[in-house]
Amino acid sequence: MSKKPNLAIVGATGLVGSTILKVLEERDFPFENLYFMASAKSAGTEITFKGKTYTVEELKEDSFDKPIDIAMFSAGGSTSQKFAPIAASKGVVVVDNSSAWRMDPDVPLIVPEVNPEDISWHKGIIANPNCSTIQAVVALKPLHDKYGIKRIIFSTYQAVSGSGLKGINDLKNGLAGNDTFEAYPHPIAGNCIPHIDTFTENGYTKEEMKMINETKKILGDDNIRITATTVRVPVFSSHSESINLELEKSFELEDVRELFKTAPGCVVMDEPANNVYPLAREAAGKDEVFIGRIRRDFSIENGLNLWVVADNIRKGAATNAVQIAELLIK
Helix, strand or coil: CCCCCCEEEECCCCHHHHHHHHHHHHCCCCCCCEEEEECCCCCCCEEEECCEEEECEECCCCCCCCCCCEEEECCCHHHHHHHHHHHHHCCCEEEECCCCCCCCCCCCECCCCCCHHHHHHCCCEEECCCHHHHHHHHHHHHHHHHCCEEEEEEEEEECHHHHHHHHHHHHHHHHCCCCCCCCCCCCCCCCCECCCCCECCCCCEHHHHHHHHHHHHHHCCCCCEEEEEEEECCCCCCEEEEEEEEECCCCCHHHHHHHHHHCCCEEECCEHHHCECCCHHHHCCCCCEEEEEEEEECCCCCEEEEEEEECCCHHHHHHHHHHHHHHHCC
16 A cells, blocks of 8 residues: 555544544654545535645545545444445445444454454454453453463443543533433433443343453454443543453463553553552543553452553544554555
8 A cells, every 4th residue: 555545534523533633643644635524414514634624525425436545434333334345345445433343254353552463354344443442452462462361351431432422511511510411321420320332132231242242353362251341430531441350370460560561552550559540531632551450359360450541532442543544554
């Protein structure tokens, strides 16, 4: 692929789409031509990027007839299901942020710090994983490589920005004393809601099943036993996760800390005596995955507890998508 690809951003006016633009600019991503696409409702909107003003065009079936090398989709699952195959059929490589293609066996599910090699077998569509999965596997990868992982218990505390502008507005309204809500089945202010996405027949939510299934696919290991409880909390930005692990091999805590210090994308914040541990407010606006509260789980052999925090709109969506695009032009 050309070192300066023609780039399209689909869903450019949404929360993730606008963050993708910010990350592209910060990382000085090279491009020749840039196109913005969105729904008919957003078509005609003007976006200024790197000093140039662009007009958002309506996403149509002929939108990819022009020469485009990479299209970054952040426009929802139904849009991706319809338009990603059209784009791919015309030689465009799609980096898709929805859940539509993540578990398709023909579509690689990529976190660049974890499984960049999987990009080699794409057939025109590459899936960006779920936000809560991305930050978890960045922390899990070095452990799985060195010690092997037998079992994982995920407990998440997920920010309202994961629900887009509607979630942010629900929390703002609640904090202002207005308990009208649109994104959630209950008011989010002053609440923890153990319900993200819809419930499935097995009693788990789709979000919980995403974490279970995507983690296995990204780490390339179907034998890991995984369970999850995902909770929406009244925090604007950054997801926090308690991750309980049972490893295959014995470990020393100091070795685990050193492992994280050299692992790509990881930052260790683990000085409990000084009240140093990852916090959602401190992770907001950053691209790294922050790891702390590293301690042994005494209830099982080779048990380990971690507290993992990352900005869900940046590393959990936009930054990871841009990193995938960077792999494509290397």
